Amino acid sequence: MSFEIIAATEKDCGEILRFINELAEYEKMSDEVVATEELLREWIFEKQKAEVIFAVEDGRKVGFALYFHNFSTFLGRAGIYLEDLYVMPEFRGKGYGKALLKELARIALNRGCGRLEWACLDWNKPSIDFYLSLGAKPMDIWTTYRLTGETLVKMAE
Amino acid sequence: MSFEIIAATEKDCGEILRFINELAEYEKMSDEVVATEELLREWIFEKQKAEVIFAVEDGRKVGFALYFHNFSTFLGRAGIYLEDLYVMPEFRGKGYGKALLKELARIALNRGCGRLEWACLDWNKPSIDFYLSLGAKPMDIWTTYRLTGETLVKMAE
Numbered sequence: 467m468s469f470e471i472i473a474a475t476e477k478d479c480g481e482i483l484r485f486i487n488e489l490a491e492y493e494k495m496s497d498e499v500v501a502t503e504e505l506l507r508e509w510i511f512e513k514q515k516a517e518v519i520f521a522v523e524d525g526r527k528v529g530f531a532l533y534f535h536n537f538s539t540f541l542g543r544a545g546i547y548l549e550d551l552y553v554m555p556e557f558r559g560k561g562y563g564k565a566l567l568k569e570l571a572r573i574a575l576n577r578g579c580g581r582l583e584w585a586c587l588d589w590n591k592p593s594i595d596f597y598l599s600l601g602a603k604p605m606d607i608w609t610t611y612r613l614t615g616e617t618l619v620k621m622a623e
Numbered sequence: 624m625s626f627e628i629i630a631a632t633e634k635d636c637g638e639i640l641r642f643i644n645e646l647a648e649y650e651k652m653s654d655e656v657v658a659t660e661e662l663l664r665e666w667i668f669e670k671q672k673a674e675v676i677f678a679v680e681d682g683r684k685v686g687f688a689l690y691f692h693n694f695s696t697f698l699g700r701a702g703i704y705l706e707d708l709y710v711m712p713e714f715r716g717k718g719y720g721k722a723l724l725k726e727l728a729r730i731a732l733n734r735g736c737g738r739l740e741w742a743c744l745d746w747n748k749p750s751i752d753f754y755l756s757l758g759a760k761p762m763d764i765w766t767t768y769r770l771t772g773e774t775l776v777k778m779a780e
Contacts, residue, residue, distance in 0.1 A: 483699075486696045486697070486699075489696075490697060495697070498697045499696075499697045500697065500698055500699065501696060501697060501698060501699025501700075502699060505698075505699030505700055506699050508700075509694070509699060509700045509701055510694075513701065515692050515694050515700075515701035516694040516701075532694070532696055534692065534693060534694045535672050535691065536691060536693065536704065536706070537666070537667075537672050537673040537689070537691045537706055538706075539643045539646075539656075539658060539689055539706055539707045540643070540647060540652065540655045540656045540657065540658060541657055541658060541662075542640075542643075542657065542658025542659060542662030542663050542666060543658075543662055543665075543666045543672075544666055544670065544672035544673075547693065549693070549694055549695075549696055550696045567778060568778055568779060568780075571770065571775055571776075571778035571779035572779045574775060574779070575775065575776065575779050580771060580775075581769055581770065581771045581775065582769070582770045582771075582775055582778070583767055583768065583769045583770075584767070584768055585765040585766065585767050585768070586765065586766060586768055587764055587765060588764050588765065588766055589764070594766075597768045600770065600774070600778060601770065601773075601774035601777065601778070602768040602769060602770050602774065603768065603769050603770075603771075603774075604766050604767070604768055605766065605767040605768070605769055606766050607744055607745050607746070608742040608743065608744060608745065608767065609742065609743060609745055609751075609761050609762065609763050610740055610741070610742050610761070610762040610765065610767075611740065611741055611742070611743055611754045611759040611760065611761055611762070612738055612739070612740045612759060612760050612762055613728065613738065613739040613740075613757065613758065613759050613760075614737060614738045614739075614760075616758075617757070617758035617759065617760075618728055618731060618732065618737075618738065618739055619728075619732065620758065621724060621725055621728035621739070621757060621758070622725060622728035622729045622731070622732050623725075
């Protein structure tokens with residue numbers, strides 16, 4: 467059995483969308499997904515607003531991580547923010563999630579970034595336990611606020 | 624009295640650092656600030672990992688917003704993430720914070736972004752009340768996890 471991590475290219479948008487939908491289903495948020503292959507092609511590969519790596523077992527893509535650069539004003543430098551991390555259920559427990567995270571930690575250090583961050587749903591105890599075991603620190607004194615759709619349009623007026 | 628919003632340029636790094644330090648003091652996190660003018664020049668203006676706008680009253684910079692692009696896999700497109708929003712205490716209550724947020728909402732819509740997001744400390748009730756009054760939705764089922772320093776290096780090994 468072989469395992470490797472590879473960077474996604476423009477021809478992978480269908481696979482990326484499949485993983486996004488599978489993760490949304492696990493998160494019980496499928497009704498929020500409006501992404502399409504076309505949008506992913508435009509925003510990831512043309513406008514370069516995110517990057518994607520795949521976990522590949524014996525030539526088959528079994529998981530992915532989508533990430534982008536965030537920025538810490540305290541550190542005065544960029545970080546890496548992991549937006550989605552997903553491994554197909556039948557391939558879990560083999561270390562692929564951790565391998566994807568390790569690769570992101572390497573990318574962060576290679577680029578001189580100061581942090582690797584991501585968000586986790588508060589009910590997702592298996593993932594939280596996994597993250598804590600890696601030494602990740604919960605930033606639980608902060609809450610994220612969001613304007614979207616009508617409230618965003620109203621704010622711009 | 625005149626008021627305008629302008630984009631920061633490379634010569635503004637000293638002013639940006641001053642605002643970062645003043646905001647950190649308000650957040651009781653001054654000991655976490657290791658940013659320098661040099662780092663800000665490198666990461667904001669050379670590597671272009673963030674952007675900054677100023678609130679300017681009668682030619683004087685009285686507040687700032689530092690932001691970058693994040694990415695929503697559900698929307699399939701980028702958003703705007705506001706990392707720091709700050710108005711000097713003696714210039715508060717004049718609508719400058721809201722003016723900075725409105726400008727970011729306009730930038731988000733102009734660029735085709737789907738969201739405007741930011742984090743707020745849970746004890747900062749005046750800010751939370753302000754954000755809720757704008758229609759912002761707290762994403763309080765999520766917690767951010769962070770690897771930094773030694774835990775990030777260990778993860779990369």
